[in-house]
Structure formats: structure tokens, C-alpha cells
Amino acid sequence: MIRMYGIKNCDTIKKARKWLEQHQLNYQFIDYRQDGLTAEQLAVFSQQLGWQNLLNTRGTTYRALPAESRNNLTESLALDLMLQQPAMIKRPLLQRNDTFILGFSAETYQQLLED
Template sequence: MSTIAYGIKNCDTIKKMKKWLDAQGIDYRFHDYRADGLDPGLLETFEAALGWEAMLNKRGTTFRQLSDEQKNNLNRDNALALMLEHPAMIKRPLLVHNNTYHLGFKPEQYQGIFA
């Protein structure tokens, strides 16, 4: 069994997820996009599993700072390019557990994942 959580360490949701995983005694590895990087191949793998629309964090500051033209002309290729350039635009956390992909964190969601 392998579990990897992807995100940005100072994100409040990431902190909640880590606290929950630690409290449950779940062994995982955390990959910080800023410290550990994000390569195009990994991003493509995420997109193939989840879809770029689901991965795009439209509620974050980074997305809101895009121009109207950028927001209105999003497609798979330019969305992935933006996520690669600004990993904060990827919804967090992105959890890979037993080769299945999950976005976001809610305790009840994680109870189901790790049941």
C-alpha cells in the first residue's frame, strides 16, 4: 500500500489532512509542489485520472488574478500549462492511495478511502 499526498505545505486544508492522517496512524508521504517540484509527466498523470476541470482550483488567489481573457479561454492545454507554472492552481490535497486519485479533504471522505 502506498499513499502520497500532493499540495503546498502552508495550505490550511493540507494541514488539516496531515493532522487527520497522523491521528489515524496512516503512513503517507507528502510531496510539496514548491519544495519538491512538479514535472509535466506527473501533471499529465493526474489529469488523465481526474480531468483538468476537476483539478483546477478556481477559488484560489492565483486563479482570481488571471486576466479575464485567460479565464474565459481555458482549455486542457493552457490550463495544464498554468498549473505547471502555478501549482497553487491545483486543488489540494491531491491524494494518491493504492493507485486511485482523490481531490480535496473531508474527514468522512478519507474514512471511506482508508476503510
């Protein structure tokens, strides 16, 4: 089973979904905003990928944080922020069984799906 987590109007999500569909791969799309995200799910993502890797520091939501908040982030605070503001999570997050991939790369997707 392939799961893709993200926000449906994200351009990178659109590219990744198109790639999966062109390769006729069935997947479940979970939209953080519409379907929600639990603290438990986020903890698994953090454990698998690292909270620093999950945090989308290039997005406007992160950049809108006060400098003091950005400079003093801990794992707990970052996970709370990501839970409250899912746009702060890098996307897409692709899961196939126990393997997780952040971002979209056709080459990486191809390798994952060949295994």
C-alpha cells in the same frame, strides 16, 4: 503507499495531514513548490481527475489571471498554468495506489483507507 500532494502552508493540507497522523497512517507528502511537479505527473492527475477538477478556481492565483485567459482555457493551457503556478492546483490531492481524491473530507478519507 499513500501520497499527499500539495503546498505545506495550505490550511486544508494541514487539516488533512493532521487527520492522517491521528489515524496513524504513514504517508509521503510531496510539496509542489519544494519537491516540484513534472508535466508527466500532472498529466496523470488530469487523466484520473479531469483538468477542470484539478484547477483551483477559488484561489487568488487563478483570479489574478486576465478574464480573457480564464474564459478561454483549454486543457493544454490549464495544465501549463498549473505546472508554472502549482497554487492553481486544488489541494490536497491524495493518492493511494491507483485511486486519487481531491480535497479533504474525513468521511472520504475513511472510505478510501478502509478499502
